[in-house]
Amino acid sequence: MAEADYAPLFQHGPDRTDYERLGDGGVVRERWRGRDWLIVPRETLADLAAEAFARSAHLLRPSHLAQLRAILDDPDSGDNDRSVARALLHNAVIAAAGALPLCQDTGTAVVIGEKGEQVLTGGEDVAAFSDGIARTYATRNLRFSQLAPLSLYEERNTGSNLPAQIEIAAGPGSDYRLLFVAKGGGSANKTFLFQQNTALLSPERLRAFLAEKVATLGAAACPPYHLALVIGGLSAEQTLKTVKLANCRALDNLPESGDASGRAFRDRALEAEVLAITRELGIGAQFGGKYFCHDVRVIRLPRHAGSLPVGLGVSCSADRQTAAKITAEGVFLERLEAHPERFLPELDECVAPAVPIDLTQPMEGIRRQLATLPVGTRLSLTGPLVVARDKAHAALSERLAAGGTLPDYLRDHPVYYAGPAKTPDGMVSGAFGPTTASRMDGYMETFLAAGVWPISLGKGNRSAAVADACARHGGFYLGTIGGAAAAIARDHIRSVETLDMEELGMEAVRRIEVVDLPAFLVIDDKGRDFYRDRAPTAA
CATH class of the missing domain: 3.20.130.10 (Fe-S hydro-lyase, tartrate dehydratase beta-type, catalytic domain)
Structure with a gap:
């Protein structure tokens, strides 16, 4: 393909993340051959990973907490929806003190990054991030959940929560963009791939298919969920990775329409339709009601003419993702909510006695x-x-x-x-x-x-x-x-x-x-x- 025909698959809008600057991290900018190079010490990568996973074990995004509070404020919420939402907010307040994590399943550590070609780290990024992850899981009150296969049938806990899933891609420029995710087994097990074909691409068939598959999710992964649906993909792997990124709200600023280049886009209309479907399931926030999902993301991807993969996944009530970046200005980590108590109502609600x-x-x-x-x-x-x-x-x-x-x-x-x-x-x-x-x-x-x-x-x-x-x-x-x-x-x-x-x-x-x-x-x-x-x- 000629260079003029190329267009990025994921065309992101402006980054609206609220970052907190952690310091300069020993980062140095040097100019060589007319270009600015960012030199990042190995220990800076380890420290950033350690801090990201420490915070995400105890703190949530303000937007997620606001959605829980919205359940309490909704006059159409039932007692069980409100009871669960209040319990999850109460849990967030306790976890924010820093001793007890939000969830006992403190998750598989996932790092997804894009490293600018002018960022120099010495090339041991995966090892550095792993060092930071191991440090946090060893020194905090977290759980070791990773099992090493000693044979096809015999396993042993690694005792460090390693290995981590770490994927670093190359990109232009001199910034290092990162997403740290702690993914528990319950919500990870609610990630699905369905190999479909062109016949699915009619409004009636697609809506019926999605309604059927969403209903099978059940309540085992701790709703209310953030639900992601991906339709299309150049491979099964790309479809499921897009599900993960959409669940992390990392694709929220994609375009809302497609074009002849094959770019990915969000379908806001179908998002609203699927959210309405989830409201009618009756599962609610675990024990009946309407709040099975907080929200829905629908991402449309290009595909091979003979294949139509469809991906489905959730982020659960332990909604643990933290964006980060390393630039010439220093090291930055997404600001999580340190005071979740502000989302709790002042008075206890009256619910049916147990x-x-x-x-x-x-x-x-x-x-x-x-x-x-x-x-x-x-x-x-x-x-x-x-x-x-x-x-x-x-x-x-x-x-x-x-x-x-x-x-x-x-x-x-x-x-x-x-x-x-x-x-x-x-x-x-x-x-x-x-x-x-x-x-x-x-x-x-x-x-x-x-x-x-x-x-x-x-x-x-x-x-x-x-x-x-x-x-x-x-x-x-x-x-x-x-x-x-x-x-x-x-x-x-x-x-x-x-x-x-x-x-x-x-x-x-x-x-x-x-x-x-x-x-x-x-x-x-x-x-x-x-x-x-x-x-x-x-x-």
Whole structure:
């Protein structure tokens, strides 16, 4: 192609990010052969990454907090929408103190950058950013979540939260532009690619397709979501990377129309239509209502004539992205909200009272009480819970299959699906929010049939097979608010002790004592499912 025919795929408008200058970072500008060169010390890159991930673990963007406050101010919001929004704002206030992170899943560290060709760093940028990331995860109360494969089947936690995903592209000029993202497993698992074809490109077919796919997202990744849809792409990889960037609001200033060059653009009209669809699903901000999504981005990309990839993804309530730049003027980091309390209303809202559930009573007594309540009932849990998640379930399933002796804790107490972050000095617990319950769905039939954990607590919706198993074996599934890990730790957990499988680290089996932990009855012993009853297409 002739040079005159080239046009950038992503034609960004002005950068409107509110940056804070961190200092000069030892950056030096030198002129050589008529051009200005920016010399950036390796340690400056490490320090910037360390600071970016430290801040994003505890602070959110003001725009995101304003959207949560808007839920409280909307007269059409239901009690459950308001309850979740208020809990997430309360959680943000606690996390902003700097001890407990916003979410127990402090995420995979992602760095996406564009390095001007006149920026000189010595060429070890990935190693430098990794050093800064490892420093933050080692010294803050964050969680190590990355598993190294020792063989095809055996894994071990790396103990550093490395490796990180780091992608640096070349660009013109003498600026270094960066985006730091902490992406938790729950929202990452709600990223999808659909290989479609030209037949999808009619208004009716496209809207029906998007409505169907959006409904399948469910509540497991802690809504309200920022939702991104990408239609087209020159490869599957490009489509999904564009989903990630759109979820970070890094593509907000794209043009709003296409042209013959194939440039990417936002479709504001379809964004409004999809947002309206999300309002009607009935899932709401986790437990019913209209605020399933804060907003929607729809990005249209060029494509090969024989391929139409469609990407879908979300950013959850732990909406952790921070833009940065290094220029001749110094090192700059996006300004996050240090005082989220300004978004909370002065007075507590009146919401429907919760039904108290005494977890100190025998399991049969708890089940009898839950059996009298309709799904959707707001609960308040006080007493002991056993904490276990993926690897513990796998190990216990092997014991059960081998006919081994099972510990009493499997039958004496409900199970809470969770894996905590590190415990700050002077506190009982680290951030300790729920993990995605559906990851344990494959164990439910076998466990319930054996009398193991007839009551489970987690976040999000579950499969029809779980509801059927609960009906057959008298089980219950309770949901608690996802995205409020700091608040759960500080306000509701009174003790934590390790019971079993200490070698699993954050996935070890624990016993915790909770007080007034908020929850909802999602699936009962008749197989009734709160999410399927409210929104059949979202089950």
